[in-house]
Amino acid sequence: xxxxxxxxxGGPVGNYLAxxxxxxxxxxxxxxxxxxxxxxxxxxIGAENYERLGLPESAVLNKLRGAVFYSRIQSFEIERKxxxxxxxxxxxxxxxxxxxxxxxxxxxxxxxxxxxxRDGRALLQRLGERIEIEADFxxxxxxxDSTVAKAMGxxxxxxxxxxxxxxxxxxxxxxxxxxxxxxxxxxxxxFWVAPVSEGVARVGTFGxxxxxxxxxxxxxxxxxxxxxxxxxxxxxxxxxxxxxGNVALLGDAALQIKPTTAGGIVYGMYCAHALRKAxxxxxxxxxxxxxxxxxxxxxxxxxxxxxxxxLSQDDIERVFEVLGSPExxxxxxxxxxxxxxxxxxxxxxxxxxLLARLIKISPAIVRTLL
Ligand SMILES: Cc1cc2nc3c(=O)[nH]c(=O)nc-3n(C[C@H](O)[C@H](O)[C@H](O)COP(=O)(O)OP(=O)(O)OC[C@H]3O[C@@H](n4cnc5c(N)ncnc54)[C@H](O)[C@@H]3O)c2cc1C
Numbered sequence: 290x291x292x293x294x295x296x297x298x299g300g301p302v303g304n305y306l307a308x309x310x311x312x313x314x315x316x317x318x319x320x321x322x323x324x325x326x327x328x329x330x331x332x333x334i335g336a337e338n339y340e341r342l343g344l345p346e347s348a349v350l351n352k353l354r355g356a357v358f359y360s361r362i363q364s365f366e367i368e369r370k371x372x373x374x375x376x377x378x379x380x381x382x383x384x385x386x387x388x389x390x391x392x393x394x395x396x397x398x399x400x401x402x403x404x405x406x407r408d409g410r411a412l413l414q415r416l417g418e419r420i421e422i423e424a425d426f427x428x429x430x431x432x433x434d435s436t437v438a439k440a441m442g443x444x445x446x447x448x449x450x451x452x453x454x455x456x457x458x459x460x461x462x463x464x465x466x467x468x469x470x471x472x473x474x475x476x477x478x479x480f481w482v483a484p485v486s487e488g489v490a491r492v493g494t495f496g497x498x499x500x501x502x503x504x505x506x507x508x509x510x511x512x513x514x515x516x517x518x519x520x521x522x523x524x525x526x527x528x529x530x531x532x533x534g535n536v537a538l539l540g541d542a543a544l545q546i547k548p549t550t551a552g553g554i555v556y557g558m559y560c561a562h563a564l565r566k567a568x569x570x571x572x573x574x575x576x577x578x579x580x581x582x583x584x585x586x587x588x589x590x591x592x593x594x595x596x597x598x599x600l601s602q603d604d605i606e607r608v609f610e611v612l613g614s615p616e617x618x619x620x621x622x623x624x625x626x627x628x629x630x631x632x633x634x635x636x637x638x639x640x641x642x643l644l645a646r647l648i649k650i651s652p653a654i655v656r657t658l659l
Contacts, residue, residue, distance in 0.1 A: 292317045292396075294568070295411055295424035297403040297437050299325065301379065302540030302557030303430030304386035305342070309565045311393035317422065318390070319401040319413055321431075325387060326380025328432075329454045329521030330554075331483050331491045333466065335627030336372045338555045348381040350485050354464045358613070360606055361471050365613030367621050374466070374627055376483055376491070398422075403431065406440050406536075426568065427536045430557070433524045435542035441533045447526025447544055448594075450477060452551065453501045454493035456517040457510045461490045470609075472602045474507065475500035478551075482508065489516070495523060495551060523551045525594060527587075531580075532573050539564055545583050548590030549630050556583045556628070589631040592657045599653065607650045617643055634658050 292315050296303045299320030310316045334344070336352070352372035358365055391397060401415040410421040429437025438445070467482035474480075477496030484490045492510065494501050498520075505512055524541070525548035531538045539545070540557030547556065563579025577584070600608070611617055617637060624636040638644050638655060647654050 290317070290396075290422055291315075292422065292424040294426045294428060295319065295422055296428045296430055297411065298429065298431035298435075298540075298542065299383065299387060299397065299399075300328070300430060300432060300540065301383055301386065301554050302561060303428070304383055304390060305558045306428060306430060306539060306561040306564065307390040307395045308386060308393065309561055310568070311390055311395050313569060316390075316394075317396040317398060317424070318387070319398045319403055319411070319422070321400070321402045323400040324380075325383035326378075327519075328379060329452055329493075329519035330379050331454055331481065331493055332377035332379050332382075333374050333481075333483055333550075333552065334377055334554055336375050338558075338628055339375050339377075342555070342558050344377075344382065345385045348378050348385060349375045350378050351376040351463055353466050353483070356466045356468055357462075358609070359467065359469045359471075360609045361473065361602055362606060363609050363613065365609070365618060366465070367618060367625070368465075369622060373625075376485060403436055405436075425535060428539050428564065429536065429542045430539045431542050433522055433541040433544070433546075435538065437536065438528060438538055438542055441536055441538070443528055443530060443533065443538070445524075445526065445528045445544075447524040447528065449522055449524045450495040451498075452493060452495045452521050452523055453498060454491055454519050454521075455501075455505075455515040456485065456489055457492050457505075458489055458514045458516060459510050461487060463487050469504065469508070470605055471507075472600070472605060474503050476598075480504045480508075523553075525551075525591060531577050535573075537564060537573065537576060545580070545587070547586060547628075547630070548594045552628075556586065559583055586629065586631060589634070589658070593630070593634075596651075596654050596657045600651070604650055608647070608654075611643060611646045611650070612637075614643070616640060 294316045296318045299318045353374045355368035404412045410423045461484040463484045469480040475496045480494045528544045531543045545556040546553035560580045567576035625633045
C-alpha cells in the first residue's frame, strides 16, 4: 500500500493532523495501541483554543472558570465569568478525531507499531506479522519517547520528568482548578487538583512518586480514595531538527510542550496547521518557521522553569505576595492567556509597582523572563 502521508502515532495530535490532511492527501495513521486513550494526561485545554481548533463539546467533562493558587502559607484566587479551560476526556477526544478522519478517507492501522525505516519504507509490526508501508512523507507523532525521532537521528537537549495522575474521590469546587506550589514537598513541579465534578478530581504532579503521596496527605485526600492511577512522562527542552528529508516530527515527539504547565495538546495542534501548510506548499523547510509562536512559548517556558528551579520556598512566598496583590490579580484576570504565558508575564511586568517588587525579590526573575 502506498500513501502520500503516513502518520506514526494516533494520539490527539496525530489524529488531528490526519483530519487536516484528509482532503488533499491520501493519508494513513499507524497506532501502537489497540484502542484510544489511556495515556496519563489531565486533559486541561484552554477554552478559547479548544473552540478555535473545532474540538468536540462531547469530550468536555467540566468547564473551569478560575484557579486557586496555594503556597506553603498563603493562597489567592483568580476568577473569571466565563470558562477559561476545559477538562477533557482524552479517549473521547482521540476517538472522535479518529472517527472523523476515517469518514474523510484516512486509513487506520491499529495495534501496529512503527519499528524503523527501511529502504524508504516504514517497517511495522502488526500483531504477529511484519508489514511495510511506503509513503511520500512520514510524520512522527509518536509521543515524547518517539521512535521516529530516534530513527531520524535528531538531537535532544531536554529535561525528562515522570508524571503521576490520579482520579480521586472527595469534595471539590467544580469551577476552580487548584495549583499548589511548595518546593519543600516537590522541588520539581507544582501540584494540580483539577475537578471533574464536585465529587471527583484529577490530582497530579511531575517529579517523584513520594512527593505525590506526601501531597495527597497534605491535601487530606486518602490514597485509598483513588479510583484511577496513571503514570507517564514529559520532556521540556529542544529536539531538532523537526524535518529531515521526507520525515517530520510533530507534537510531543518534537517536544512542542509548555514547560510552564506541561500542556502539549494545543501546541501540537497549532504546529499541525503549520505542517499542513508546508506540505501543501511543497516547502517543508517552512514548517518550523510556521511554528514560531510555539517555539517562542517553549523558549519562554524553559527560562521560566530555570527561574522556578532557582527559587527557594521563601522566594516563592514573596512572589505569591506580589501575584496575590489586588493589582496583579486584576492584570491576571483581565489579560492572562491560557496558552500565551509570555503575554501574561509581560502584562504583569509592565506595571511599575509589580515590576519593582519582583526585582526586589530577585532581579533574575525579571531578567530571565523578558
Ligand atoms: C501526567 C501528565 C499530565 C498531562 N496533562 C496535560 C494537560 O492537562 N493538558 C495538556 O495539553 N497536556 C497534558 N499533558 C501532555 C500531553 O499528554 C501531551 O502533550 C499530548 O499527549 C501530546 O499528544 P501527542 O499526540 O503528540 O502524543 P501522545 O499523546 O503521546 O500520542 C502518541 C501516540 O503514538 C503512539 N505510538 C508511540 N510509539 C509508537 C510507535 N512506535 N508506533 C506506532 N504508534 C506509536 C502512542 O501509542 C500514542 O497513542 C500531560 C502529560 C502527562 C504525562
